[in-house]
Amino acid sequence: MSSLDSALQQVDHNSDAAISRLFDLLKIKSISTDPEFSDECIKGADWLVAELESLGITASRRDTAGHPMVIGHSDKVEGRPHVLFYGHYDVQPVDPLDLWHRQPFDPIIEQTSEGDVIRARGAADDKGQLMTFIEACRAWKEVEGTLPVNVTFLFEGEEESGSPSLVPFLEANKDELSVDLALVCDTGMWDKNTPAICTMLRGMLGEEITITAADKDLHSGMYGGPAANPIRILSKILADLHDDKGRVTIKDFYEGVDPLPPQVKAQWDSLNFNESEFLGAVDLSVNAGEQGFTALEQICSRPTCEINGIDGGYTGEGFKTVLPAKASAKISFRLVGKQDPFKIRENFRAYVRNQLPVDCSVEFEDHGASPATTMSIANKAFENTRKVLSEEWPQDAVYAGCGGSIPVVGYFEELLDMESLLVGFGLDDDQIHSPNEKYSLQSFQKGTRSWVRILHTLANS
Amino acid sequence: MSSLDSALQQVDHNSDAAISRLFDLLKIKSISTDPEFSDECIKGADWLVAELESLGITASRRDTAGHPMVIGHSDKVEGRPHVLFYGHYDVQPVDPLDLWHRQPFDPIIEQTSEGDVIRARGAADDKGQLMTFIEACRAWKEVEGTLPVNVTFLFEGEEESGSPSLVPFLEANKDELSVDLALVCDTGMWDKNTPAICTMLRGMLGEEITITAADKDLHSGMYGGPAANPIRILSKILADLHDDKGRVTIKDFYEGVDPLPPQVKAQWDSLNFNESEFLGAVDLSVNAGEQGFTALEQICSRPTCEINGIDGGYTGEGFKTVLPAKASAKISFRLVGKQDPFKIRENFRAYVRNQLPVDCSVEFEDHGASPATTMSIANKAFENTRKVLSEEWPQDAVYAGCGGSIPVVGYFEELLDMESLLVGFGLDDDQIHSPNEKYSLQSFQKGTRSWVRILHTLANS
DSSP states (O other): OOHHHHHHHHHHHHHHHHHHHHHHHHTSOOBTTSGGGHHHHHHHHHHHHHHHHHTTOEEEEEOOSSSOEEEEEOOOOTTSOEEEEEEEOOBOOOOSGGGOSSOTTSOEEEEETTEEEEESTTIIIIIHHHHHHHHHHHHHHHHHSSOSSEEEEEEESOGGGTOTTHHHHHHHTHHHHOOSEEEEOOOBOSBTTBOEEEEEEOEEEEEEEEEEOSSSOEEHHHHBTTBOOHHHHHHHHHHTTBOTTSOBOSTTTTTTOOOOOHHHHHHHHHTTOOHHHHHHTTTOOSOOSSTTSOHHHHHHHSOEEEEEEEEEEOOSSSOOOEEOSEEEEEEEEEEOTTOOHHHHHHHHHHHHHHHOOTTOEEEEEEEEEEOOEEOOOOSHHHHHHHHHHHHHSSSOOEEEEESSOOHHHHHHHHHHOOOEEEEOOBOTTSOTTSTTOEEEHHHHHHHHHHHHHHHHHHHTO | OOHHHHHHHHHHHHHHHHHHHHHHHHTSOOBTTSGGGHHHHHHHHHHHHHHHHHTTOEEEEEOOSSSOEEEEEOOOOTTSOEEEEEEEOOBOOOOSGGGOSSOTTSOEEEEETTEEEEESTTIIIIIHHHHHHHHHHHHHHHHHSSOSSEEEEEEESOGGGTOTTHHHHHHHTHHHHOOSEEEEOOOBOSBTTBOEEEEEEOEEEEEEEEEEOSSSOEEHHHHBTTBOOHHHHHHHHHHTTBOTTSOBOSTTTTTTOOOOOHHHHHHHHHTTOOHHHHHHTTTOOSOOSSTTSOHHHHHHHSOEEEEEEEEEEOOSSSOOOEEOSEEEEEEEEEEOTTOOHHHHHHHHHHHHHHHOOTTOEEEEEEEEEEOOEEOOOOSHHHHHHHHHHHHHSSSOOEEEEESSOOHHHHHHHHHHOOOEEEEOOBOTTSOTTSTTOEEEHHHHHHHHHHHHHHHHHHHTO
């Protein structure tokens, strides 16, 4: 039996123990965006250090101004390629909790019409995904005593809260972290039978605005009319962010957005992306986005502006005729091509200030800014990975754009001069960032086997 | 000494004990809008029953589908006028709690530059006000052994939550409650030296709308663009509720709104209402209401539409790139003249449905509907009351419109064929419905004395 086949067999042999290890990690409530869960983030980091050490990896928790990083290094063998694997151990908040069918941090295997799934917050984003890589390393270690390539591990605990410590950390540890190629697992499959390598990521700009009018909440019977209402002002500002064709109205917003090259459009059209099915999966039927583009184009090649949260006045049970002093909204922009997030932030803030009536003030909170990234596929690791993924899964692997944003990929390029290979096994219906998040058991098991194959091919790339 | 003077002296003599009794009532957390506080509402009702009984009033708690009513009857003396006194023992919610300088249900007397105030939730709205009447009755009882007029007491526990049980209760107890005149104390002074009798109340329509797009919260990286965003749709609907002159755009909204009669406008102008001071008190400088009207006209004679609360998506600490399934808003309309709240509800709902894109649905929740009321001042009780108020206070009492809504006044008229005399001692800066609610100690003390005088004059009206 070849060493590859032995390692693949070892993955299957380890299956139950691997699920049990993943469950241990999923039980840790590492919500990074809420300070109440800081200790749980530390617990998550410590768990990963111990896990890496159990594989013979030299690992340590590296504290930052925010949640800690985890760094691990395999014993270096000269002459082998050196890769850095990136994942994050923090997760999204769980609200609205009442929409979960079970406790978010009490993982379980559930049988569904689509096959078995692992149900828990973080199952797909990103704990299940990062464990596919660790389990692949375990299989290699167990059968060969060593990994096929030199591996540095980098696990972050602030991915879901704008990664405030990431850039300073990369800058301070440039020599330690800059290797031949980064592997990033925070992406998805094309569909449940077709693996994908992500070759384009949208950037993101996160902004929060709070509009204040009077210096206190007022009684709408007494002040309703003459006093400015910040919810009304905020609504107007948000309503005017798009024109009636679904285009963003902020000055110079589309600067740096190139038309899709005809050959890429042709490739995408050949993928037979089923827009009705995509929308139908969430009970929608009509594309509500920018006119003149398919959903696939909108997600992979067009920028967007979304309101992610809004809050003002009385929102509890019943009714209260308050005229509130403040109202606020969280807004995110997904960016493509050469759009400059800092320039867009400036123009967005100018737009808000210009819309503001007398007596009203606005506060801005910055929730991160990163440009879009396009991967070059010239590196032969890409094509070799595509080939071995095609061996593992029923359908051949594809290169695809990805609507999400993974700022770390841009930082690796800028700060560490390091390309990234993005492979992940999430599915569109994993409900990441939503109640009842899940990860397909097949994704976990065949994902682990996929990394076994990728590590093997990287040794020869 | 006349019996009136004795009774007034008795009020002053009782002063400390009266404050202590009011504090006991203010300590009860009778927030009617939140089911968590149901037991506190029952406690409030029971407290009032005991209080009335201590005055020799036959009193009882009368349970309803919601929070209980309290009814009391003085011993009936034939040949005397019979009045019904209405007040409410429930209070507004206390959020945002962090803006209170002390616990809302821990009353205290505070010295301020404007004189001593009683600080607590409900101090002005309506516990302090209703206790002025009870203390006036106590003084009469203590000096004369009887009240100058026959009095029925009606205390409600759902005024701050749309009074769902009120109409059924009035209908079921029509014979018991229909008397010569209602006295309602839920109103304010013209200014701190000038008492007022309210002769016009705005009506109110409360509506809550919830817009749903996808069947679950989505990840904005994956679905942002093609999927409809309910916050964006809600913002547009709310933004379009007013035109650029501050007028409400709902069909036929201004039907039944008459221009202000020139003589009323002249009287109002003579009151020298200081608009800059009124707005300046809450840190505003410019009238943001319907163009072409003064603030006083807007508050007393024009209808309004206010957004009282808005909620959707992620509103916690930090950031979450969710594309929410739902967004909702609470909206209230203040109504004047002959505006029909039910017709306006219908047209508002049609407006919302018309604005709704494909794939989106809306749910409406009804939070009450009552028309505006205009009091006739032909009843000589009005002019007599104005005279005795003028004797108690530094400035002569005035007749004034009131921007708030007291639906019970309309119900008394419609269902019990009973006029209402509205007298109260609240001040514009009492911060009712807001953090740090207060009631001027002078309002409490001179308010009690005022009712002593009013009861006396009503006996002779």
